[in-house]
Amino acid sequence: MSKIRLHGSSSGYTEIAPVAASGNNTLTLPDDGTIISKDSNGAVGVTSVTVGTGIKLTSSKLIISGNDSGVSGNADDLIIGSTSDSTARGLTIASTTNGNIRFSDAGDNATGMIEYNHSSNYMRMYVEAGEALRIDSSGNLKFNSGYGSVGTAYGVRAWLKMYWNSGTPTISGSGNVSSLTDVATGDFTINLTTALPDTVYATCVSGDEYGQSAHPSFNTGFTSRGYTTSAITVNAVNASGSSTDIKSVQVIVVR
Secondary structure, three states: OOOEEEEOOOOOEEEEOOOOOOOOOOOOOOOOOOOEEEOOOOOEEEOEEEOOOOEEEEOOEEEEOOOHHHHHOOOOOEEEEOOOOOOOOEEEEEOOOOOOEEEEOOOOOOOOOEEEEOOOOEEEEEEOOEEEEEEOOOOOEEEOOOOOOOEEOOOEEEEEEEEEEOOEEEEEEEEOEEEEEEEEOOEEEEEEOOOOOOOOOEEEEEEEOOOOOOOOEEEEOOOOOOOOOOEEEEEEEOOOOOEOOOOEEEEEEEO
């Protein structure tokens, strides 16, 4: 078996030996350019390798494409590395676009694009009608559900459905509520499992009296206990203005 030895300026050499094979094999080198180079740190690497159709490894990126044109960096299925190709399709993990991770079918602001933007520190999702969802740099969830553009979503932070059982407030269903405190007739406190960040929130209360005096009214945060981040006070009165244990009460807290 023949071997090729490459001698440098010193006494050592590099030997190239073929593997045993029953047939003939051909190694074709490029007609120009450098295929192996050493960088400023002394690392030796291959500057560019193309494996079959649609797969290319260069010093800056790996491209896996479903067609030959994709190897050039246009309309690719997968790019990992340094690229500024805004028309790439599929998965793009790029450094020259500020570390973006993008899954797209036609480039920037495209139908079906999901992107994490490192520079602006947000995540966004596009559908055919435009941008549908975004998590911005402050952690706010924004969405467009027929509003015309994405806007911050203000969610229900707590909800409660309760009733007075022989004068004792009893929870029949809730979210982010740890317990109820029975303060007095028609007066109770909702204790939250996870506290709110501040007291700038809104409450909505409704109830039914089941045959008692009509038109129950509710006050929240009006007592000396006031508004807090971990508890919400509710006082129920009947049509005559007297505190009363309303049979069924529903409360939501929005921020």
